[in-house]
Amino acid sequence: MKKLFNTVDNVVLDQVQGLIASRKDIKFNQHPMYIWHEESPNQVALVSGGASGHEPMHIGYVGKGMLTGAIPGEIFVRATPDQIYECANQVSHEQGVLFIVKNYIGDGMNFKLAVELLHSDGVKVGAILVDDDIAVSESLYTNGRRAVSGTVLVEKIVGAAAARGYSLEQCEELGRRVNNSCRSISVALSSCIVPAADQPSFELGKNEIEFGVGIHGEPGIERMEFTNANDLVDKMFVALKENTPYSRTLLCWDKEEGEWNDLESAINDFESDHEYIAIVNGLGNTQTSELYIAYKRLAENCEKENFKIVRNLVGEYCTALDMEGISITLLKADKEMIDLFDAPVNTAAMTW
Structure with a gap:
């Protein structure tokens, strides 16, 4: 295999450092690895991440009008809870942090843990689960549908809303509405x-x-x-x-109670x-x-x-x-x- 790599172990680190070198407005933390963009303290911070190998998602979408921070896992390996937690702490402001999470079992577990840790620290936090892939309803990797390129539209539209001053709750509601209208x-x-x-x-x-x-x-x-x-x-x-609209139950973080509750959510008809x-x-x-x-x-x-x-x-x-x-x-x-x-x-x- 001939690829423009130096060593297999440093593929993700090298590509992230290359991105940082090309974008002086993006900041980088190596241990644990994450990147971020300084946003206005008067807006909700949007954070996403997951396995590398899907570029430009997610690191390519950090900047004005989209993501505030992104966490790159190793190739096809989910981001770790410490990466997620530290990135969110770096970008959090009074308006809160909103996680955009792809519906894979490992991603969900690690972001869920980070939400609980942040809440215990007094950080206002919310989460959107993306599951736009209609191919399968269950798999070895998901509880329900998978997330694919519809994630980009959630990040773009909700990122613009955050830049306009939408509240954390308004960004969450909008993100769910975009996801439920996307296939x-x-x-x-x-x-x-x-x-x-x-x-x-x-x-x-x-x-x-x-x-x-x-x-x-x-x-x-x-x-x-x-x-x-x-x-x-x-x-x-x-x-x-022709994909049939359906309702499913998602875990939703209750910011007032500080616990996970069931949320009935319906996929919209085309x-x-x-x-x-x-x-x-x-x-x-x-x-x-x-x-x-x-x-x-x-x-x-x-x-x-x-x-x-x-x-x-x-x-x-x-x-x-x-x-x-x-x-x-x-x-x-x-x-x-x-x-x-x-x-x-x-x-x-x-x-x-």
């Missing part, structure tokens, strides 16, 4: 190679694809024959459009004659030209069903190392979400 599906044409393993995470036949793959290489809905880009995007769109934000996302080793071919077909499907795409992102936003493949995300957006999506942002991976 994603991913497809792998080839596996990724974890540096420490130096071999593919799974094997696909010459003309096979994994439909509904997870961003760590977790299995999806089915392994199927690949025909062409249009057929594949059509199948992905149907899966997104409808025609409505506005949507779309992402066609590369998983790490897909040509930009192929992403635009996929977006062309997605736009045709949306037009046919009268799904009005009002904003879009085409590129790499949530990858899986060097996996060849794509994900498609659709957010059923209201005017507040669109307005916040349009708000200024200045990060390494997203700027306007």
